[in-house]
Amino acid sequence: xxxxxxxxxxxxxxxxxxxxxxxxxxxxxxxxxxxxxxxxxxxxxxxxxxxxxxxxxxxxxxxxxxxxxxxxxxxxxxxxxxxxxxxxxxxxxxxxxxxxxxxxxxxxxx
Amino acid sequence: xxxxxxxxxxxxxxxxxxxxxxxxxxxxxxxxxxxxxxxxxxxxxxxxxxxxxxxxxxxxxxxxxxxxxxxxxxxxxxxxxxxxxxxxxxxxxxxxxxxxxxxxxxxxxxxxxxxxxxxxxxxxxxxxxxxxxxxxxxxxxxxxxxxxxxxxxxxxxxxxxxxxxxxxxxxxxxxxxxxxxxxxxxxxxxxxxxxxxxxxxxxxxxxxxxxxxxxxxxxxxxxxxxxxxxxxxxxxxxxxxx
Numbered sequence: 001x002x003x004x005x006x007x008x009x010x011x012x013x014x015x016x017x018x019x020x021x022x023x024x025x026x027x028x029x030x031x032x033x034x035x036x037x038x039x040x041x042x043x044x045x046x047x048x049x050x051x052x053x054x055x056x057x058x059x060x061x062x063x064x065x066x067x068x069x070x071x072x073x074x075x076x077x078x079x080x081x082x083x084x085x086x087x088x089x090x091x092x093x094x095x096x097x098x099x100x101x102x103x104x105x106x107x108x109x110x
Numbered sequence: 111x112x113x114x115x116x117x118x119x120x121x122x123x124x125x126x127x128x129x130x131x132x133x134x135x136x137x138x139x140x141x142x143x144x145x146x147x148x149x150x151x152x153x154x155x156x157x158x159x160x161x162x163x164x165x166x167x168x169x170x171x172x173x174x175x176x177x178x179x180x181x182x183x184x185x186x187x188x189x190x191x192x193x194x195x196x197x198x199x200x201x202x203x204x205x206x207x208x209x210x211x212x213x214x215x216x217x218x219x220x221x222x223x224x225x226x227x228x229x230x231x232x233x234x235x236x237x238x239x240x241x242x243x244x245x246x247x248x249x250x251x252x253x254x255x256x257x258x259x260x261x262x263x264x265x266x267x268x269x270x271x272x273x274x275x276x277x278x279x280x281x282x283x284x285x286x287x288x289x290x291x292x293x294x295x296x297x298x299x300x301x302x303x304x305x306x307x308x309x310x311x312x313x314x315x316x317x318x319x320x321x322x323x324x325x326x327x328x329x330x331x332x333x334x335x336x337x338x339x340x341x342x343x344x345x346x347x348x349x350x351x352x
Contacts, residue, residue, distance in 0.1 A: 024225030046335030053313030
């Protein structure tokens with residue numbers, strides 16, 4: 001474990017504790033106002049998208065993907081559609097990986 | 111068992127614990143697979159096996175682990191990594207408000223643990239169980255049983271992935287599965303207009319500002335996305351189906 005591994009661990013552990021334990025600790029002394037609750041509900045989707053789109057829209061070299069997309073982008077599309085249809089995360093990831101290998105095999109850039 | 115002398119459960123509490131554990135066995139293969147993918151992705155993206163195992167066991171936060179990895183590898187500022195992990199975990203804060211009400215009579219340290227070990231699936235299973243049996247006298251035991259099932263499935267999958275990762279050929283590109291796991295978490299959230307608009311703005315702005323130092327672009331996109339979703343949200347508060 002290097003110093004940066006320790007730092008990363010502390011960051012993730014405190015993030016888990018703060019978000020999951022604080023309100024349980026407060027018990028029934030608090031209930032979230034509807035506006036706050038809706039902001040909390042939308043925030044994770046925004047964070048995931050802010051992480052994912054830059055990865056999916058660029059090639060491994062950091063360039064914008066071309067007209068044919070990228071294997072990773074098509075895999076993400078396959079995962080999304082499977083998830084909407086089946087609600088099974090396992091199946092969605094398997095279909096996504098299958099799409100990734102397929103598109104990579106026909107020469108779509110990764 | 112609000113005060114949880116864990117080793118001294120009554121027979122009825124043991125039965126409720128077992129009910130909770132068995133209830134988790136349906137979703138367990140999916141949880142295990144997700145842990146596996148996370149474990150593989152952590153090592154494939156450059157963490158050592160020991161740090162990856164330590165982080166997986168202590169932080170117990172699949173999507174936050176996966177989402178923060180590219181930031182860590184890319185040299186993001188520590189507070190960008192931290193805030194991203196917190197925001198991705200915010201859905202648990204919504205669950206925690208409910209858990210706080212359900213478990214209000216527990217001792218404070220017990221409530222801290224109840225929250226810490228919560229996961230998406232355990233929370234949903236607990237709510238479904240209480241809908242079937244609103245008079246459940248042993249909800250603590252049931253919940254801890256579900257938590258035990260979820261924790262074991264996650265950690266077994268995760269550790270398998272971490273220690274098998276180096277044996278998996280690079281050409282399989284299994285680290286992509288980590289990204290796809292995040293896509294699978296995001297997809298069901300895109301079911302109403304504010305969420306879709308917020309996610310679109312967050313993603314596109316984050317992409318547009320991706321060359322900012324320390325991955326600050328993620329924060330730019332994130333804040334703009336939340337503001338957009340809030341502006342698009344119905345004023346009357348809680349949304350149908352949300």
